[in-house]
Amino acid sequence: MKSKTYLRRADRDDLDTVIGWMDDPDFHYxxxxxxxxxxxxIRDNIVAMLGRTGANVAPTSIHLIADSEKWxxxxxxxxxxxxxxxxxxxxxxxxxxxxxxxxxxAAEVAFRAIEYCFEELNLHRIxxxxxxxxxxxxxxxxxxxxxxxxxxxxxxxxxxVVYDVYGYGLLRREYRAFRESSPYVESLSLERMVAExxxxxxxxxxx
Amino acid sequence: MIPLSARxxxxxxxxxxxxxxxxxxxxxxxxxxxxxxxxxxxxxxxxDANTLHALYNQGRPFSALLDNNREHHFxxxxxxxxxxxxxxxxQALLNVVEDPEGRTRGFCxxxxxxxxLRNAVWTLMYxxxxxxxxxxxxxxxxxxxxxxxxxxxLNKIIAHCLDTETTYRESLIRHGFTTNGVQRExxxxxxxxxxxxxxxxxxxxxxxRFTSYEK
Numbered sequence: 001m002k003s004k005t006y007l008r009r010a011d012r013d014d015l016d017t018v019i020g021w022m023d024d025p026d027f028h029y030x031x032x033x034x035x036x037x038x039x040x041x042i043r044d045n046i047v048a049m050l051g052r053t054g055a056n057v058a059p060t061s062i063h064l065i066a067d068s069e070k071w072x073x074x075x076x077x078x079x080x081x082x083x084x085x086x087x088x089x090x091x092x093x094x095x096x097x098x099x100x101x102x103x104x105x106a107a108e109v110a111f112r113a114i115e116y117c118f119e120e121l122n123l124h125r126i127x128x129x130x131x132x133x134x135x136x137x138x139x140x141x142x143x144x145x146x147x148x149x150x151x152x153x154x155x156x157x158x159x160x161v162v163y164d165v166y167g168y169g170l171l172r173r174e175y176r177a178f179r180e181s182s183p184y185v186e187s188l189s190l191e192r193m194v195a196e197x198x199x200x201x202x203x204x205x206x207x
Numbered sequence: 208m209i210p211l212s213a214r215x216x217x218x219x220x221x222x223x224x225x226x227x228x229x230x231x232x233x234x235x236x237x238x239x240x241x242x243x244x245x246x247x248x249x250x251x252x253x254x255d256a257n258t259l260h261a262l263y264n265q266g267r268p269f270s271a272l273l274d275n276n277r278e279h280h281f282x283x284x285x286x287x288x289x290x291x292x293x294x295x296x297x298q299a300l301l302n303v304v305e306d307p308e309g310r311t312r313g314f315c316x317x318x319x320x321x322x323x324l325r326n327a328v329w330t331l332m333y334x335x336x337x338x339x340x341x342x343x344x345x346x347x348x349x350x351x352x353x354x355x356x357x358x359x360x361l362n363k364i365i366a367h368c369l370d371t372e373t374t375y376r377e378s379l380i381r382h383g384f385t386t387n388g389v390q391r392e393x394x395x396x397x398x399x400x401x402x403x404x405x406x407x408x409x410x411x412x413x414x415x416r417f418t419s420y421e422k
Contacts, residue, residue: 060276081275081276082276083276083277083278083394085276085278085395086276086277086278086393086394086395087395088276088277088393124392124395124400125391125392125393127390127393147391148388149388149389149390149391150387150388150389150390150405151387151388152365152387152405152407153387153407154324154362154363154409155321155324155326155363156321156324157323157324162324167388167390167405169390169391169393171391171392
């Protein structure tokens with residue numbers, strides 16, 4: 001099966017789309033963020049990251065757009081707390097297109113994020129924190145081989161209700177085992193994504 | 208069980224000259240010291256930089272000394288002095304644990320983690336690993352748990368410990384903390400991956416322990 005979802009750095013043209021996603025109450029509702037940081041500060045950080053022209057050699061956070069041939073930009077991938085010594089990071093992915101949250105596109109975006117961490121950044125471990133009411137997300141992680149390592153009861157409040165938070169961890173060897181065990185995954189190779197979707201230097205950039 | 212008479216008493220807020228420790232630094236004024244039967248607790252100051260530096264260089268990994276990315280950094284005494292001298296920094300959050308003879312045994316802190324849910328993070332590290340099982344530690348936990356859940360109105364206190372901090376973990380379990388799980392291979396130190404466990408204690412659990420202490 002040919003992959004139709006890929007990751008890329010954000011352009012200036014994406015700013016309005018991304019800000020629109022972050023202004024949606026769902027953005028704060030679903031994503032685990034540092035409770036000590038305000039949503040405005042989180043948003044400012046992401047916008048600042050999107051605006052950088054050059055790639056930092058060893059950034060502590062990376063934000064990428066999940067794009068799709070059919071749907072256009074569908075979501076945002078945030079890799080935070082990147083530790084190059086520990087070769088680890090915390091992954092958040094947010095599907096801005098609400099109509100695509102429970103389908104194959106969401107699964108592809110999640111897989112792309114995981115694949116990028118292990119295949120491109122050469123990380124050893126990724127961590128993800130998911131609220132217990134966000135079952136589509138933590139089910140996706142479990143299907144990708146992530147292990148629920150932490151259960152933090154009564155750890156986050158949303159709309160006046162207190163929820164548990166799950167901490168998931170996926171190690172490199174577990175990711176490799178997942179890839180080798182799933183023939184479907186093999187068709188979503190990162191090499192193919194790069195070859196098929198990014199323009200060559202001599203080509204005009206798509207509008 | 209710690210008798211009621213041994214509860215740490217909060218010292219009156221007046222300057223008290225503290226003797227030199229380890230030959231470093233002049234006597235300074237402590238305006239907030241808590242004295243108990245087995246320990247004294249006071250806020251850290253610039254003169255504690257040497258002792259804190261010793262913990263960084265001890266070779267034993269401490270979860271309390273890892274940064275947000277779970278990395279351990281070498282710091283200089285000058286950096287620690289600067290940090291402890293800043294009024295907005297760890298000085299207000301880091302406490303020194305002293306034995307009855309005034310010797311520094313370790314450091315602890317209770318820091319806010321979530322203002323809305325009133326959660327806080329507890330850290331404790333001793334120069335001597337054996338101190339985690341001492342009556343001093345029992346008194347320390349009694350004070351901070353009581354203070355946190357009653358005066359500060361906390362709902363939950365969280366603690367993290369590496370898989371090498373076995374005596375610290377035992378002290379947490381002994382004082383009512385329960386495990387929330389273990390994150391595998393989160394940090395790399397001394398040639399191997401270390402796991403980190405998260406434990407927590409809730410107000411209701413702690414309250415029942417205070418009652419048992421006061422019987």
